[in-house]
Amino acid sequence: MKKEDLADLAVFLAVAEERNFTRAAARLGLSQSAVSHTMRRLEASIGVKLLNRSSRHVSTTEPGEKLLAKLRPGLDQIAAQIEELRVQGNTPSGLLRITASKAAIRHILWPVVTGLVRDYPGIRVELSSEGRLTDLAEDRFDCGIRLEEFLAPDVIAVPVGPPARMAAVAAPDYLAHRGIPRHPADLADHACMGTRFDPHGTVYAWEFEKDGEEIIRRVDGPFIVNDSDLAIAAAREGHGIAFVTEAEVAADLAAGRLHRVLEDWCPPFGGMHLYYPGRRQVSSALRLLIDRLRWRG
Incomplete structure:
Protein backbone atom coordinates (compact mmCIF):
# COMPACT_ATOMS: atom_id res chain seq x y z
CA MET A 1 0.00 0.00 0.00
CA LYS A 2 1.18 3.51 -0.80
CA LYS A 3 1.97 5.79 2.13
CA GLU A 4 -0.66 8.33 1.04
CA ASP A 5 -3.33 5.63 1.04
CA LEU A 6 -3.17 5.49 4.85
CA ALA A 7 -4.18 9.15 5.13
CA ASP A 8 -6.82 8.63 2.42
CA LEU A 9 -8.35 5.79 4.45
CA ALA A 10 -8.82 8.16 7.39
CA VAL A 11 -10.71 10.51 5.04
CA PHE A 12 -12.86 7.60 3.83
CA LEU A 13 -13.71 6.71 7.44
CA ALA A 14 -14.82 10.28 8.17
CA VAL A 15 -17.00 10.46 5.04
CA ALA A 16 -18.56 7.06 5.74
CA GLU A 17 -19.37 7.98 9.35
CA GLU A 18 -20.67 11.48 8.61
CA ARG A 19 -22.48 10.39 5.39
CA ASN A 20 -21.80 13.87 4.11
CA PHE A 21 -18.75 15.47 2.44
CA THR A 22 -19.28 18.86 4.09
CA ARG A 23 -19.44 17.46 7.63
CA ALA A 24 -16.50 15.15 6.97
CA ALA A 25 -14.45 18.08 5.68
CA ALA A 26 -15.27 20.15 8.78
CA ARG A 27 -14.36 17.24 11.05
CA LEU A 28 -11.01 16.79 9.31
CA GLY A 29 -10.22 20.49 8.91
CA LEU A 30 -10.13 20.19 5.11
CA SER A 31 -12.04 21.76 2.25
CA GLN A 32 -14.93 19.85 0.72
CA SER A 33 -13.14 19.75 -2.63
CA ALA A 34 -10.06 18.23 -0.98
CA VAL A 35 -12.18 15.49 0.58
CA SER A 36 -13.89 14.76 -2.76
CA HIS A 37 -10.53 14.63 -4.55
CA THR A 38 -9.10 12.31 -1.90
CA MET A 39 -12.01 9.89 -2.26
CA ARG A 40 -11.69 9.80 -6.04
CA ARG A 41 -7.94 9.13 -5.67
CA LEU A 42 -8.51 6.33 -3.15
CA GLU A 43 -11.15 4.63 -5.31
CA ALA A 44 -8.84 4.87 -8.33
CA SER A 45 -5.94 3.43 -6.32
CA ILE A 46 -7.98 0.49 -5.00
CA GLY A 47 -9.91 0.03 -8.22
CA VAL A 48 -13.27 -0.27 -6.43
CA LYS A 49 -16.13 2.17 -5.90
CA LEU A 50 -16.46 2.76 -2.17
CA LEU A 51 -19.21 5.39 -1.99
CA ASN A 52 -22.61 6.02 -3.54
CA ARG A 53 -23.07 9.76 -4.04
CA SER A 54 -26.27 11.78 -4.50
CA SER A 55 -27.09 15.46 -4.19
CA ARG A 56 -28.05 15.05 -0.52
CA HIS A 57 -26.61 11.82 0.81
CA VAL A 58 -23.48 9.70 0.76
CA SER A 59 -23.59 5.98 1.54
CA THR A 60 -21.09 3.15 1.38
CA THR A 61 -21.21 0.55 -1.37
CA GLU A 62 -21.00 -3.12 -0.42
CA PRO A 63 -17.19 -3.14 -0.88
CA GLY A 64 -17.02 0.14 1.02
CA GLU A 65 -19.00 -1.34 3.91
CA LYS A 66 -16.66 -4.34 4.08
CA LEU A 67 -13.61 -2.05 4.11
CA LEU A 68 -15.22 0.13 6.79
CA ALA A 69 -15.86 -2.89 9.04
CA LYS A 70 -12.17 -3.81 8.92
CA LEU A 71 -10.82 -0.27 9.01
CA ARG A 72 -12.79 1.27 11.87
CA PRO A 73 -11.47 -0.86 14.78
CA GLY A 74 -7.85 -0.31 13.78
CA LEU A 75 -8.15 3.45 13.38
CA ASP A 76 -10.22 3.69 16.58
CA GLN A 77 -7.42 1.97 18.48
CA ILE A 78 -4.84 4.31 16.99
CA ALA A 79 -6.95 7.36 17.82
CA ALA A 80 -7.52 6.15 21.37
CA GLN A 81 -3.79 5.59 21.86
CA ILE A 82 -2.92 9.02 20.51
CA GLU A 83 -5.55 10.64 22.74
CA GLU A 84 -4.17 8.73 25.74
CA LEU A 85 -0.67 10.00 25.01
CA ARG A 86 -1.99 13.52 24.51
CA VAL A 87 -3.94 13.70 27.75
CA GLN A 88 -1.05 12.31 29.79
CA GLY A 89 0.73 15.59 29.26
CA ASN A 90 -2.35 17.79 29.05
CA THR A 91 -5.13 16.39 31.20
CA PRO A 92 -8.54 17.61 29.94
CA SER A 93 -10.23 20.00 32.31
CA GLY A 94 -12.69 22.85 32.43
CA LEU A 95 -16.45 23.34 32.12
CA LEU A 96 -18.49 21.66 29.37
CA ARG A 97 -21.89 23.33 28.85
CA ILE A 98 -24.33 21.05 27.03
CA THR A 99 -27.92 21.58 25.93
CA ALA A 100 -30.16 18.63 25.13
CA SER A 101 -33.69 17.37 25.47
CA LYS A 102 -34.61 15.51 28.65
CA ALA A 103 -34.86 12.26 26.70
CA ALA A 104 -31.38 12.72 25.20
CA ILE A 105 -29.89 13.50 28.61
CA ARG A 106 -31.58 10.52 30.23
CA HIS A 107 -30.96 7.87 27.57
CA ILE A 108 -27.75 9.00 25.84
CA LEU A 109 -25.78 11.65 27.69
CA TRP A 110 -26.04 10.86 31.40
CA PRO A 111 -24.42 7.38 31.34
CA VAL A 112 -21.43 8.84 29.46
CA VAL A 113 -20.85 12.12 31.34
CA THR A 114 -20.95 10.38 34.72
CA GLY A 115 -18.06 8.18 33.59
CA LEU A 116 -16.27 11.16 32.05
CA VAL A 117 -16.14 13.19 35.26
CA ARG A 118 -15.01 10.14 37.23
CA ASP A 119 -12.14 9.51 34.83
CA TYR A 120 -11.18 13.19 34.54
CA PRO A 121 -11.86 15.03 37.84
CA GLY A 122 -10.79 18.32 36.24
CA ILE A 123 -13.84 18.27 33.93
CA ARG A 124 -17.12 19.79 35.09
CA VAL A 125 -20.37 19.35 33.14
CA GLU A 126 -23.34 21.72 33.04
CA LEU A 127 -26.53 20.23 31.56
CA SER A 128 -29.48 22.26 30.32
CA SER A 129 -32.60 20.30 29.38
CA GLU A 130 -34.59 22.23 26.79
CA GLY A 131 -36.96 21.22 24.03
CA ARG A 132 -36.00 24.09 21.74
CA LEU A 133 -33.02 24.12 19.37
CA THR A 134 -30.60 26.42 21.17
CA ASP A 135 -28.25 28.91 19.51
CA LEU A 136 -24.99 27.56 20.91
CA ALA A 137 -22.95 30.71 20.35
CA GLU A 138 -25.58 33.10 21.76
CA ASP A 139 -26.21 30.98 24.86
CA ARG A 140 -22.52 30.00 25.28
CA PHE A 141 -23.00 26.25 25.05
CA ASP A 142 -20.14 24.04 23.88
CA CYS A 143 -22.43 21.54 22.19
CA GLY A 144 -25.96 20.21 22.02
CA ILE A 145 -27.78 16.97 21.28
CA ARG A 146 -30.85 16.93 19.05
CA LEU A 147 -32.49 14.89 16.32
CA GLU A 148 -30.67 15.29 13.01
CA GLU A 149 -33.67 16.80 11.21
CA PHE A 150 -33.71 19.82 13.54
CA LEU A 151 -30.05 20.79 13.05
CA ALA A 152 -28.88 23.84 11.12
CA PRO A 153 -26.74 23.13 8.04
CA ASP A 154 -23.73 25.10 9.30
CA VAL A 155 -22.99 22.96 12.37
CA ILE A 156 -20.80 19.89 12.69
CA ALA A 157 -22.95 16.93 13.68
CA VAL A 158 -21.83 13.56 15.03
CA PRO A 159 -24.28 10.63 15.36
CA VAL A 160 -24.68 9.53 18.98
CA GLY A 161 -27.55 7.09 18.59
CA PRO A 162 -29.22 4.74 16.13
CA PRO A 163 -31.77 5.85 13.51
CA ALA A 164 -34.97 7.03 15.21
CA ARG A 165 -38.68 6.62 14.53
CA CYS A 266 -43.58 6.42 10.62
CA PRO A 267 -40.38 5.36 8.79
CA PRO A 268 -36.89 5.56 10.37
CA PHE A 269 -34.89 8.77 10.04
CA GLY A 270 -31.60 10.24 11.27
CA GLY A 271 -31.37 9.83 15.04
CA MET A 272 -29.75 11.87 17.80
CA HIS A 273 -26.64 13.87 16.91
CA LEU A 274 -24.19 15.87 18.98
CA TYR A 275 -23.62 19.19 17.23
CA TYR A 276 -21.22 22.10 17.70
CA PRO A 277 -20.23 25.22 15.74
CA GLY A 278 -18.09 24.49 12.71
CA ARG A 279 -15.67 27.38 13.23
CA ARG A 280 -14.97 26.67 16.88
CA GLN A 281 -11.80 25.19 18.36
CA VAL A 282 -12.72 21.85 19.95
CA SER A 283 -11.38 21.48 23.49
CA SER A 284 -9.81 18.25 24.65
CA ALA A 285 -12.75 17.74 27.03
CA LEU A 286 -15.30 18.09 24.22
CA ARG A 287 -13.22 15.81 21.99
CA LEU A 288 -13.27 13.15 24.72
CA LEU A 289 -17.04 13.48 25.05
CA ILE A 290 -17.50 13.15 21.27
CA ASP A 291 -15.29 10.07 21.13
CA ARG A 292 -17.24 8.38 23.92
CA LEU A 293 -20.67 9.28 22.55
CA ARG A 294 -20.08 8.58 18.85
CA TRP A 295 -22.52 5.98 17.53
CA ARG A 296 -20.67 3.15 15.80
CA GLY A 297 -23.55 0.78 15.13
Missing part, protein backbone atom coordinates in the same frame (compact mmCIF):
# COMPACT_ATOMS: atom_id res chain seq x y z
CA MET A 166 -41.62 8.70 15.61
CA ALA A 167 -44.52 7.03 17.37
CA ALA A 168 -48.14 8.22 17.56
CA VAL A 169 -49.47 6.77 20.82
CA ALA A 170 -52.63 6.88 22.92
CA ALA A 171 -54.16 5.12 25.92
CA PRO A 172 -56.24 2.00 25.21
CA ASP A 173 -59.36 3.59 26.75
CA TYR A 174 -59.05 6.66 24.52
CA LEU A 175 -58.79 4.53 21.37
CA ALA A 176 -61.71 2.35 22.48
CA HIS A 177 -63.83 5.47 22.88
CA ARG A 178 -62.66 7.56 19.90
CA GLY A 179 -61.59 4.88 17.44
CA ILE A 180 -58.25 4.09 15.80
CA PRO A 181 -56.92 6.43 13.08
CA ARG A 182 -55.88 4.49 9.98
CA HIS A 183 -54.61 7.43 7.92
CA PRO A 184 -53.01 10.75 8.97
CA ALA A 185 -56.13 12.54 7.67
CA ASP A 186 -58.12 10.79 10.41
CA LEU A 187 -56.27 12.87 13.02
CA ALA A 188 -58.67 15.72 12.25
CA ASP A 189 -61.23 13.81 14.33
CA HIS A 190 -58.88 13.23 17.27
CA ALA A 191 -57.45 15.16 20.21
CA CYS A 192 -53.70 15.50 19.69
CA MET A 193 -51.02 16.86 22.01
CA GLY A 194 -49.25 19.79 20.35
CA THR A 195 -45.58 20.69 20.88
CA ARG A 196 -44.10 24.18 20.64
CA PHE A 197 -40.31 23.95 20.84
CA ASP A 198 -39.73 27.71 20.68
CA PRO A 199 -42.04 30.01 22.70
CA HIS A 200 -42.14 32.38 19.71
CA GLY A 201 -42.51 29.64 17.11
CA THR A 202 -45.41 27.69 15.68
CA VAL A 203 -46.77 24.41 16.99
CA TYR A 204 -44.84 21.48 15.51
CA ALA A 205 -46.61 19.86 12.56
CA TRP A 206 -46.64 16.05 12.54
CA GLU A 207 -44.83 14.48 9.58
CA PHE A 208 -45.75 11.14 8.05
CA GLU A 209 -44.47 9.15 5.08
CA LYS A 210 -45.53 5.92 3.37
CA ASP A 211 -44.74 4.48 -0.07
CA GLY A 212 -43.19 7.76 -1.17
CA GLU A 213 -46.17 9.87 -0.05
CA GLU A 214 -45.35 12.59 2.50
CA ILE A 215 -48.08 14.14 4.64
CA ILE A 216 -47.72 17.03 7.09
CA ARG A 217 -50.59 17.44 9.56
CA ARG A 218 -51.26 20.38 11.85
CA VAL A 219 -53.05 18.96 14.86
CA ASP A 220 -55.28 20.29 17.62
CA GLY A 221 -56.02 19.13 21.12
CA PRO A 222 -56.31 20.02 24.80
CA PHE A 223 -52.58 20.59 25.47
CA ILE A 224 -49.63 22.35 23.88
CA VAL A 225 -46.35 21.55 25.64
CA ASN A 226 -42.61 22.05 25.15
CA ASP A 227 -41.65 18.79 26.83
CA SER A 228 -42.36 15.35 25.39
CA ASP A 229 -42.69 13.89 28.90
CA LEU A 230 -45.79 16.05 29.42
CA ALA A 231 -47.27 14.96 26.09
CA ILE A 232 -46.70 11.31 27.05
CA ALA A 233 -48.26 11.85 30.50
CA ALA A 234 -51.34 13.44 28.90
CA ALA A 235 -51.65 10.50 26.50
CA ARG A 236 -51.39 8.01 29.38
CA GLU A 237 -54.26 9.80 31.14
CA GLY A 238 -56.46 9.45 28.08
CA HIS A 239 -56.43 13.06 26.84
CA GLY A 240 -55.53 12.10 23.28
CA ILE A 241 -52.67 11.14 20.97
CA ALA A 242 -49.02 12.09 21.53
CA PHE A 243 -46.35 12.12 18.81
CA VAL A 244 -42.91 11.39 20.26
CA THR A 245 -39.84 9.31 19.51
CA GLU A 246 -40.22 5.55 19.76
CA ALA A 247 -37.51 5.24 22.42
CA GLU A 248 -39.39 7.55 24.80
CA VAL A 249 -42.46 5.31 24.95
CA ALA A 250 -40.87 1.86 24.60
CA ALA A 251 -41.63 0.96 28.23
CA ASP A 252 -45.24 2.23 27.99
CA LEU A 253 -45.84 0.25 24.81
CA ALA A 254 -44.35 -2.92 26.31
CA ALA A 255 -46.50 -2.55 29.44
CA GLY A 256 -49.67 -1.83 27.46
CA ARG A 257 -50.17 1.61 29.01
CA LEU A 258 -50.08 3.09 25.51
CA HIS A 259 -50.93 1.69 22.10
CA ARG A 260 -49.34 2.73 18.84
CA VAL A 261 -51.29 4.01 15.83
CA LEU A 262 -50.23 4.90 12.26
CA GLU A 263 -47.04 2.86 12.73
CA ASP A 264 -46.79 2.15 8.99
CA TRP A 265 -46.67 5.93 8.41
